[in-house]
Amino acid sequence: MTITANAPYExxxxxxxxxxxxxxxxxxxxxRHMMFASPYCxxxxxxxxxxxxxxxxxxxxxxxxxxxKKIDWAKAEWTRNGEPxxxxxxxSLADNGVAHKDSLKFTTPGLDGIxxxxx
Amino acid sequence: xxxxxxxxxxxxxxxxxxxxxxxxIERDNEHASFDYQPGMVRITAPGTLTVNRETVEEEVGxxxxxQELHINMISLSGHVDEDDDALVLSWxx
Amino acid sequence: MDIAVTKKKKLGLKERxxxxxxxxxxxxxxxxxxxxxPMDTFEGIKIHDWDAWEDPFxxxxxAYWKYQAEKERKLYxxxxxxxxxxxxxxxxxxxxxxxxxxxxxxxxxxxxMSHRGFAHIGRQFxxxxxxxxxMMQSLDEMRHAQTQVHAISNYNRYYDGMAxxxxxxxxxxxxxxxxxxxxxxxxxxxxxxxxxxxxxxxYVLTNLVFVPFISGAAYNGDMGAMTFGFSAQSDEAxxxxxxxxxxxxxxxxxxxxxxxxxxxxxxxxWRGVRVLTLVAMMQDYMLPKRVMSWxxxxxxxxxxxxxxxxxxxxxxxxxxxxxxxxxxKERDHLSHMAWxxxxxxxxTSNFHAWLPSKEDMDxxxxxxxxxxxxxxxxxxxxxxxxxxxxxxFEAQTPPQQCQVCQIPTIFPVPGEPLTRAEHTxxxxxxxxHFCSEWCQVIFxxxxxxxVQANLGAHELYKGNLFGDADPTAEGFDxxxxxxAFLKLTPAESGLHKDSEDARNFDxxxxxxxxxxx
Numbered sequence: 117m118t119i120t121a122n123a124p125y126e127x128x129x130x131x132x133x134x135x136x137x138x139x140x141x142x143x144x145x146x147x148r149h150m151m152f153a154s155p156y157c158x159x160x161x162x163x164x165x166x167x168x169x170x171x172x173x174x175x176x177x178x179x180x181x182x183x184x185k186k187i188d189w190a191k192a193e194w195t196r197n198g199e200p201x202x203x204x205x206x207x208s209l210a211d212n213g214v215a216h217k218d219s220l221k222f223t224t225p226g227l228d229g230i231x232x233x234x235x
Numbered sequence: 236x237x238x239x240x241x242x243x244x245x246x247x248x249x250x251x252x253x254x255x256x257x258x259x260i261e262r263d264n265e266h267a268s269f270d271y272q273p274g275m276v277r278i279t280a281p282g283t284l285t286v287n288r289e290t291v292e293e294e295v296g297x298x299x300x301x302q303e304l305h306i307n308m309i310s311l312s313g314h315v316d317e318d319d320d321a322l323v324l325s326w327x328x
Numbered sequence: 329m330d331i332a333v334t335k336k337k338k339l340g341l342k343e344r345x346x347x348x349x350x351x352x353x354x355x356x357x358x359x360x361x362x363x364x365x366p367m368d369t370f371e372g373i374k375i376h377d378w379d380a381w382e383d384p385f386x387x388x389x390x391a392y393w394k395y396q397a398e399k400e401r402k403l404y405x406x407x408x409x410x411x412x413x414x415x416x417x418x419x420x421x422x423x424x425x426x427x428x429x430x431x432x433x434x435x436x437x438x439x440x441m442s443h444r445g446f447a448h449i450g451r452q453f454x455x456x457x458x459x460x461x462x463m464m465q466s467l468d469e470m471r472h473a474q475t476q477v478h479a480i481s482n483y484n485r486y487y488d489g490m491a492x493x494x495x496x497x498x499x500x501x502x503x504x505x506x507x508x509x510x511x512x513x514x515x516x517x518x519x520x521x522x523x524x525x526x527x528x529x530x531y532v533l534t535n536l537v538f539v540p541f542i543s544g545a546a547y548n549g550d551m552g553a554m555t556f557g558f559s560a561q562s563d564e565a566x567x568x569x570x571x572x573x574x575x576x577x578x579x580x581x582x583x584x585x586x587x588x589x590x591x592x593x594x595x596x597x598w599r600g601v602r603v604l605t606l607v608a609m610m611q612d613y614m615l616p617k618r619v620m621s622w623x624x625x626x627x628x629x630x631x632x633x634x635x636x637x638x639x640x641x642x643x644x645x646x647x648x649x650x651x652x653x654x655x656x657k658e659r660d661h662l663s664h665m666a667w668x669x670x671x672x673x674x675x676t677s678n679f680h681a682w683l684p685s686k687e688d689m690d691x692x693x694x695x696x697x698x699x700x701x702x703x704x705x706x707x708x709x710x711x712x713x714x715x716x717x718x719x720x721f722e723a724q725t726p727p728q729q730c731q732v733c734q735i736p737t738i739f740p741v742p743g744e745p746l747t748r749a750e751h752t753x754x755x756x757x758x759x760x761h762f763c764s765e766w767c768q769v770i771f772x773x774x775x776x777x778x779v780q781a782n783l784g785a786h787e788l789y790k791g792n793l794f795g796d797a798d799p800t801a802e803g804f805d806x807x808x809x810x811x812a813f814l815k816l817t818p819a820e821s822g823l824h825k826d827s828e829d830a831r832n833f834d835x836x837x838x839x840x841x842x843x844x845x
Contacts, residue, residue, distance in 0.1 A: 118774070118775075118776065119774040119775075119776045119777055120370065120371055120372065120517070120774075121370070122366070122367060122370040122517070125776055126776070127776060127779070127780050128779070129756070129758055129779035129780070130779065130780055130781065130782055130786070131758070131779075131783070131786050131790075132758065135790050136789055136790060137790075137791070139789070141786065141789065143728040143761070145728070145737075145748060147747070147748070148746060150703075150707070150740075150745075150746055150748070151707055151710070151721070152672075152723070153665070153668050153669040153672055153673075153723070153727070153736060153738045154669065154727040154728055154736040154737045154738045154748070155727070155728040155737060155748070156723070156724075156725035156726065156727060156728065157725065157726050157727060157728050157729075157785040157786075157789075158725065158789075159789040173725065176724050176725070177723075177724050177725040180719075180721060197750075197752050197759065198750050198752060215759065216758070216759070217758065217759040217760070217761070218759060219728065219750065219752060219759075219761055221748075221750070230706060230707075230710050231706055231710075233702075233703075233706045234746035235703075235706055235707050235710070235746075241635070241636030241639055241640065242632060242633075242636060243636075244633070248558050248562075272543060272546075273543065273546035273547055274543075274546045274554060274558065275543075275546075275558075302385075302387065302391055302395065303395070305385075305387070305395045305562060305565070305566065306395055306398050306399055306402075306562060307562060308562050308565040309538070309558060309561045309562065309564070309565065310534070310535055310538060310561060310564060310565055310568070311565045311568065311569070312568075312633050312636065312637070313636070314384065314572065314640075315384035315385060315569050316384060317341065317384060317385055317386060318340065318341050318342060318386075319340055319341045326636055326639075326640050
């Protein structure tokens with residue numbers, strides 16, 4: 117559908133990739149760890165290695181959860197915008213196909229949050 | 236239409252101005268119930284609720300313009316029908 | 329003496345109303361009606377007979393001035409007494425002041441927006457009846473904004489988080505939820521605006537705002553807020569009646585109006601409920617002395633009251649908006665999820681957060697037996713342990729937000745409380761995310777509108793929150809620059825127990841109840 121307006125209505129999005137000075141926005145959320153109230157948002161250069169996202173921004177955001185240190189990253193399962201996704205930690209975000217405003221989620225089998233309660 | 240008897244309600248501030256109004260509503264609406272909460276009263280009734288000017292005037296002992304209700308009204312539900320003599324809330328039309 | 333009093337026969341209410349409203353309109357002679365009222369047709373709503381409009385209260389302008397003046401006199405007498413008697417020290421608890429902050433920052437500016445909106449559409453409708461009704465509502469809304477600012481200024485003299493309410497409403501990320509809600513309505517056409525605000529917000533949802541804030545004020549010893557609340561609310565009965573009248577009028581005019589109105593009802597019921605997330609949270613977590621739970625208020629004021637409304641509107645073919653199913657499923661989760669979000673993002677809001685006490689949690693368990701102990705108590709207990717250990721949990725990173733309602737994407741899949749919902753689509757080569765199916769439906773209906781949203785995290789990363797600071801300067805601290813631009817000071821945010829407000833309230837109340845040697 118398009119908007120019902122009384123005059124031509126043409127505006128560009130406020131969050132185009134070029135608005136972020138070379139970075140692209142990436143969101144990451146941790147499944148079954150509801151203590152973190154939502155996925156978080158970072159601006160990252162497209163050549164950032166995927167592993168650096170995990171060790172840098174993600175560790176800062178999620179590191180205070182006691183499960184963080186126990187994660188076996190080889191077993192972690194990822195989705196990108198809800199679709200299965202297999203990132204290579206050595207490759208860049210761009211080479212892993214992570215586009216501007218993609219939303220990543222990861223599941224850590226065996227780790228089920230505080231007291232196993234999904235939090 | 237439907238068999239469910241819908242409820243209308245009228246919330247008034249509970250103060251000196253409304254005491255007589257509330258008494259009048261009680262006299263004219265046997266089916267209504269009155270829930271007193273801090274600072275207010277919520278009057279609910281199945282179907283319709285009527286505020287009659289004459290009854291209010293008897294209660295407050297003076298002439299009463301039903302539009303004075305605007306000062307102390309908090310909330311209501313249902314269709315409103317107002318003239319000089321009565322204010323009626325109802326889901327019946 | 330026995331003089332016969334010849335009472336001059338007064339005109340009846342209906343006659344007075346006809347003269348003082350319809351009688352004020354005229355047919356333009358040297359301009360076409362379409363040119364005088366250019367905005368009331370483009371939305372596709374067809375009106376054949378504007379005179380069929382009924383104003384049930386039949387309030388005329390002269391009576392309006394009389395009663396509004398009376399309301400003001402009553403209000404200011406009480407506000408003066410409140411200020412003169414140090415009314416702020418009669419509160420149940422210092423935590424209560426945070427609800428006042430939420431009100432002045434989040435809601436009072438919406439009253440002003442509503443004033444502007446109704447002034448606008450009061451000019452745009454070609455029917456005289458609705459123009460007069462909208463003009464009165466516009467004046468009411470201005471009065472509400474003014475009296476709220478006035479009343480709350482008595483708190484602003486003593487406590488943090490209120491002084492910059494206008495700036496914060498425009499810029500603080502969490503306040504973009506209510507702000508964008510209203511801007512969405514105000515940028516629709518006149519019919520959409522009046523259905524959105526006049527009907528969906530004022531009629532369907534107004535009681536859910538009134539109960540927590542105004543009854544909440546009454547329960548917590550806040551005579552000032554209680555009084556402006558009652559005073560403003562005395563206008564709401566008229567607004568609600570206008571809202572319902574609009575719906576009936578529009579639906580009776582032409583069958584083609586039904587799908588348009590139903591679409592707006594679906595949209596605005598959902599938009600309204602999403603905004604009420606703030607209110608639900610306030611009701612269950614921020615009132616030291618509680619009125620009723622959000623779930624109870626929802627049962628009384630939506631299920632019971634709006635059930636009757638939608639049964640009545642069924643005669644026109646109107647159906648209960650489909651989103652209501654999800655609202656029911658979220659009923660026992662909404663306030664808890666919201667408080668978890670505000671607790672961990674407490675560094676970016678202008679009111680204080682705290683963890684519910686053991687007593688609070690027992691109340692929450694009793695009110696939410698199916699959800700609280702299983703899903704939320706463990707979070708609060710774990711966070712309480714971290715607070716005790718001196719390492720309180722706080723989010724380190726801005727959240728992902730919904731493109732439409734702008735709330736962080738905190739909501740789970742309905743019926744699956746431990747699975748975060750994920751709704752996404754591509755538009756014009758760009759990806760967008762939503763908190764729910766219903767916000768996505770709204771986006772996809774008018775994507776050109778919502779791609780213009782300014783989401784907090786994105787604004788920060790684009791560099792739009794740095795004011796005049798130079799991000800290329802050596803040692804540039806982006807967070808400090810953003811806080812300066814947002815005019816957010818450390819005193820306004822963080823934990824309640826560490827706050828200046830908590831300390832001062834205890835100190836002043838102590839001074840008020842004992843004599844120091």
